[in-house]
Amino acid sequence: MKGMAKPLFDISPFTLLDYPNKAACIFWFAGCNMRCLYCYNPDIVLGKGKIGIDEAKLFLQSRRGLLQAVVFSGGECSMHPDLMKLAKIAKEMGYLIKVDTNGTRPKVLKAMYEEGLLDYVALDFKALSPKYKEITLFDDFKSFEQSLEFLISTRLTFEVRTTVHGQLLSNDDLQEMLFFLEGKGYVGNYYLQAALNNVKTLSDLSYSSFGKEKINFSSRNIQVIIRA
Secondary structure, three states, X not given: OOOOOOOEEEEEEEEOOOOOOOOEEEEEEOOOOOOOOOOOOHHHHHOOOOEXXXXXXXXXXXXXXXXXXXXXXXXXXXXXXXXXXXXXXXXXXXXXXXXXXXXXXXXXXXXXXXXXXXXXXXXXXXXXXXHHHHHHOOOOHHHHHHHHHHHHHOOOEXXXXXXXXXXXXXXXXXXXXXXXXXXXXXXXXXXXXXXXOOOOOOOOOOOOOOOHHHOOOOOOOEXXXXXX
């Protein structure tokens, strides 16, 4: 990805769903270091950037006073050397910054935090080992663990979320993941979102029947929430 002239695959000009209580846009970074079996953005994960930094800057300038935040997503935005540059541009214009990440680049999160370029993080918790590798085709659970530990150590607002496909994660798996988060000292909401059916994904999976009726657990410090 180094030296990629156009880091963004696309821009969603408006969302009220992706940054809590804020009007935002989404910058979709091309490429990802994972190949999650249920991924519904294969064009972004496997594609190349179409929008450069100058175009992104012009877009942000045109939305000043209309939007409050920018969501950096993908793909995996933390892979891109241009992430910091775009984040600085957005911050200088007064935007709040949210990063959606799989947590495989803890050093990038730390650098952004130290530069004052992070306001909110959504951290994807794919699974515990060994299912982590089976689902993502990426063999470095430790990097996710380091990102989680770093975020917990800060006062930064962040959430942990898991995409659930019934063929890949069982109710017992989710319970163990909750216990893992609790053991790390995470306090807050743990969001579960159902994998999409009837869409193009990176792998052919059976229909996932995961739903609200399967979840009947939380912990003292963590509330499990089904996100539609």
